[in-house]
Structures are given as structure tokens and as C-alpha cells.
Amino acid sequence: MDMLFSLMSPQVFLLSCMVALLAGVIKGMVGFAMPMILISGLSSLISPELALAGLILPTVLTNGWQALRQGHAAAWGSVKRFRVFLLVGLVALLISAQLVRVIPHWVMLLLIGGPVSVFSIIQLLGWQFRLPERGHGWVEAGIGGFAGFLGGMSGVWGPPTVLYLTALDTAKTEQMRIQGVIYGLGAVALFGAHIGSGVVRAETLPFSVALLVPALAGTWLGFQIQDRIDQVAFKKATLLILLIAALNLVRRALIG
Structure with missing residues (x-):
């Protein structure tokens, strides 16, 4: 705790x-977010780098x-079904994780928040974008690569993934499971990538460990x-x- 409170x-x-x-x-x-x-809320309290380290273990x-x-x-079964998404996303995540200290933070936030805001508004207004179950491998690879690229820099790869699953009209239970598989494997890769980038180290890891209890308790309540x-x-x-979430990222990108 002494290291944490330093x-x-x-x-x-608290x-x-x-x-x-x-x-x-x-x-x-809802299986994501x-x-x-965490990156939005914690970055208003602490540095973005420490916030990124904190979110990894939860x-x-x-x-x-x-x-x-x-x-x-x-x-x-979900791993096999979405193997293209996972493999391309993993490669992109490992590459972009090394850019976290180079690309301006506001650019990263705008890249995530802008497209997701537009898509969400269109869907809520009633326009439905659908993809067929088969025959869209390049679309899957492209969205997986985009999600992984954003995830490596920010720890946030949920929006493109959710948009893809929504476009496939995935059933609730299956979508929850698939999101868990995709995000879980991505989170493990992110953990390893940011050990290499220096974001996760002896000084920052205790913070991520400490956030496990409230994060797990909240998840249990959300499942109910x-x-x-x-x-x-x-x-x-x-x-x-x-x-x-997307509008908040846009706000932070434009006005801080």
C-alpha cells in the first residue's frame, strides 16, 4: 500500500x-465498456499512463x-468462429502498443469516439446495418485490425467489436460470451505488450491489483x-x- 499511495x-x-x-x-x-x-474516469484523476496500467488486470x-x-x-467454439478477427487484432495490438508514448492522446481518443458516436446514433434512430454470417472475411479482418490497433494504444477495443457483433445481429447470450472471449484474449495480449512498453511495471502493477475487488464485485452485480x-x-x-462513452471520448479529445 505504501507504493500505491506514493x-x-x-x-x-477511493x-x-x-x-x-x-x-x-x-x-x-452489456459485456463491454x-x-x-476506466480510462475515461481514471484519467480525470491520475495520468493516462497509470490509468492504462490500472485497467489491465480487471x-x-x-x-x-x-x-x-x-x-x-x-x-x-467462439474462438474458432472469430479466429480471423482475433488473429488480425492480436497482431495490430502488439504493434500499436509500442506507439502509446508517441501518438498524441487526443488523437487516440478522437479515433475511437468519432466513428462510434455516428454509428450508435444511426442505430438508435432505427437504421439497421446488417452483415451476413458468411462471406465477409475481409470485413472481419479489417474491423479486427482496427480494434486491435486502438486497443494497443488505449486499452479500449470494445466499440469496433460491439459494432461488428451488432451488425451480425448476434443473440444476447452468444454476444456476451463472444465479447468475453475476444476481450479476454486481447487483454492478455495487452498485458504482455505493456510489460514490453513499460506501462506495466513494479510501481504501477499494485494499482491494477487493487482495482480487482471493486471491478469483480461490480461485474457480478451487472450479470444479475x-x-x-x-x-x-x-x-x-x-x-x-x-x-x-464515445461522446465522452470526443469531448475529452476536443476540450480536454
């Missing part, structure tokens, strides 16, 4: 735990939990809510949270 005051740490609790609840409800909420464990709720066989909502409500909640 990085921040007890008051800032606020960080509250952010992690909220991120967990939203994560459990934990990195977006993201790994909550996604593993989410991916395995229906068992290992179902999770492995998610299990009780229907497909239509789930999709609307997903799009609304996407829109709010």
Missing part, C-alpha cells in the same frame, strides 16, 4: 475504486469470467441485471452506453 492520495484511490465498481456493473450488464469507463479477469459462463466448450433483460432492451442498453 502514486496517489487515499482520496484519489474514487478510483468507485470508478472500477461502476465499470464492473456496466461490464456485467469496462476499459472505456479487464483480464472480468472477461475471463464472462467468456466461461457457458463453459469451456462454448468459449472455444443482464440475466433479467430481453434482447431488445439489451441492444438498446448496449447502444446507449456505447454512445455515452
Whole structure:
């Protein structure tokens, strides 16, 4: 704890735990947005680099939990189904993680927030973009690469992934599992990549460990809510949270 409080005051740490609790609840409800909420909320309290280090372990464990709720066989089936997305995204993530100290933070936020805001508004207004189950390998590779590239720099790869799954009209339970698999594998890769980049190190790792308790507690609560909502409500909640998170990223990119 001494090392932890050398990085921040007890008051800032308490606020960080509250952010992690909220991120967990939203994560459990709709299957994503934990990195977006954590990087947005924590960056207003601490440096973006420390915020990025803090979100990594909560993201790994909550996604593993989410991916395995229906068992290992179902999770492995999701890996095989979305193997192109995962492989291309992994390569892009490992490359872009090394750019985290080079690309301006506002550029990174705008790249995520802008396209997602537009898509979410269009969907909420009633326009439905659909992709067929088969025959769109280049689309899958392109979106996977874009998601991985953003994820390596910011720890946030949820929006492009959610947009892709929404366009496939994926059922709620399956979408939750697939998101857990994709984000979980991405989070493990992110952890390794940022050990190499220096973001995760002995001084910052205790902060990520400390955020596990509120993040896991919030995720459990969110799962209880998610299990009780229907497909239509789930999709609307997903799009609304996407829109709010994306607009906040745009705001931070433009006005700080």
C-alpha cells in the first residue's frame, strides 16, 4: 500500500475504486465498456499512463469470467468462429502498443469516439446495418485490425467489436460470451505488450491489483441485471452506453 499511495492520495484511490465498481456493473450488464469507463474516469484523476496500467488486470479477469459462463466448450467454439478477427487484432495490438508514448492522446481518443458516436446514433434512430454470417472475411479482418490497433494504444477495443457483433445481429447470450472471449484474449495480449512498453511495471502493477475487488464485485452485480433483460432492451442498453462513452471520448479529445 505504501507504493500505491506514493502514486496517489487515499482520496484519489477511493474514487478510483468507485470508478472500477461502476465499470464492473456496466461490464456485467452489456459485456463491454469496462476499459472505456476506466480510462475515461481514471484519467480525470491520475495520468493516462497509470490509468492504462490500472485497467489491465480487471479487464483480464472480468472477461475471463464472462467468456466461461457457458463453459469451456462454448468459449472455444467462439474462438474458432472469430479466429480471423482475433488473429488480425492480436497482431495490430502488439504493434500499436509500442506507439502509446508517441501518438498524441487526443488523437487516440478522437479515433475511437468519432466513428462510434455516428454509428450508435444511426442505430438508435432505427437504421439497421446488417452483415451476413458468411462471406465477409475481409470485413472481419479489417474491423479486427482496427480494434486491435486502438486497443494497443488505449486499452479500449470494445466499440469496433460491439459494432461488428451488432451488425451480425448476434443473440444476447452468444454476444456476451463472444465479447468475453475476444476481450479476454486481447487483454492478455495487452498485458504482455505493456510489460514490453513499460506501462506495466513494479510501481504501477499494485494499482491494477487493487482495482480487482471493486471491478469483480461490480461485474457480478451487472450479470444479475443482464440475466433479467430481453434482447431488445439489451441492444438498446448496449447502444446507449456505447454512445455515452464515445461522446465522452470526443469531448475529452476536443476540450480536454
